[in-house]
Amino acid sequence: MRDVAVVSFAQAPNLRADRERNEVEIVMPVVREALDSVGLEQSDIGFTVSGSCDYLTGVPFSFVMALDAVGAWPPIEESHVEMDGAWALYEAWVRLQHGDIDTALIYSFGKTSLTDLDKVMSCQLDPYTLMPLWPGGISLAGLQASAMLAAGTVSEADMAAVASHSREAAQGNPAIPEAEGPADVDELLSRPRVAHPLREHDIAPSTDGAAAIVLVAGDRAAEVCDKPAWISGIDHRVDTHAPGNRDLTTCPSARMAGERAGAGRGGIEVAEVYAPFSHQQLLLASELGLGDGVDINPSGGALAGHTFMVAGLARIGEAARRIHDGTASRVLGHATAGPCLQQNLVCVMEAGR
């Protein structure tokens, strides 16, 4: 395998409703910042790939318009996934393995304030037995939480502790300027349930935003970045589609992706996992083997501000940032898609090649 590193990461502030800007205007400064920080221009990029969801705007091929943010003339080699940007990063990593180019730009965006995200989540489901009922993402996550609570694999206090930590951590993250204020576990547990068994703090607020990452392969990575975050393992796996056909108290696809990406080899110092619901962070920590010594979601995570299609790419970027700033030497970024953690991607990065 060819050595590939994350050399830069930028993200827009995660805002409940970015009313002033359209998608291109949100993406453009983020891409500019990601390129500027490593001294590259769009003309230096060998492959550009984006991740977004046409259902948010309700317009087919809406992602094509976002290309204005990078400029597609003269023609560029470009691709798109109708998924979180983490899967666009995976495609870029595979593309760089071909060996003929050294650089890739990945960006993703989500303007969820244009629509009703919970309704869009129903549109992802089996169109015969699930979607006609319109269960939505929050209720499906509530089912998973109830199964985990009944099985005793989590408690409501455990879930509140995840939310409390997320709020505390997000206070120090300028990318989540509208994070809810800090609250301790007892205070959170005293609040009403909004989707029994879930309380408001168990559910990530939907936000608008964008993120960009630059990947560089081989020796060139060290030329543009002092401390490249070398990808030592990356893998993604998927569980069966129907939530009712799975044991929702486990997540085999996350476990398998983690094992294949090398999460189990130990030494992970910082992990950024994409958990838009509090109980999912606990399940992921268990399936990825993240023990007590691992700093999980020091950014505040998706639970503090959840930009659909961006949160996974941002988890990889936030984890890589800990290598870029020299505070960690082995980190993990995780992304998820589908109902109840159906699909999972794990990217392990290290300071050394």
Added chain:
Amino acid sequence: MSRKAETDENKGILTAPYVLEYSYTRSTGPVLGRFLSGLRDKKIEGIRAADGRVLVPPVETDPVTGEELDEFVQVGEVGTVTACSWLAEPRAEHPLDKPFAWALVQLDGADTGLLHAVDCGSAEKIEVGSRVEVSWRDERHGFITDIECFRLVGD
């Protein structure tokens, strides 16, 4: 779909209705088609997976091995709740127009959960382990919504 702009009476903001849908007509195939036709006749059929489990709703291929499945198994109309979540504010498109519980129901004879609504009055009345039974619609057309909802056994 109406393109006529409407004025928000409170804020003077222009709004317009927007319908998000793909109006495809689909063929449901030999497995789901049989399941959905069965609902029309008040019959619920699952399919036996490679490991012996009965999957409801049925799927064409085994979720673990990928092999084709073809052994249909009829299951009961009564089952056990394996997961539940309360919905306080139903939308127009939801199965019931009053607050209800979403549940995964493991029907007697099945090994997996069927997602549906349970009309049980309040969140406190349902829990993992509750027994529920199908409430059929009078007019059935071969859709998952031929099951109007589930109700607690004895309610």
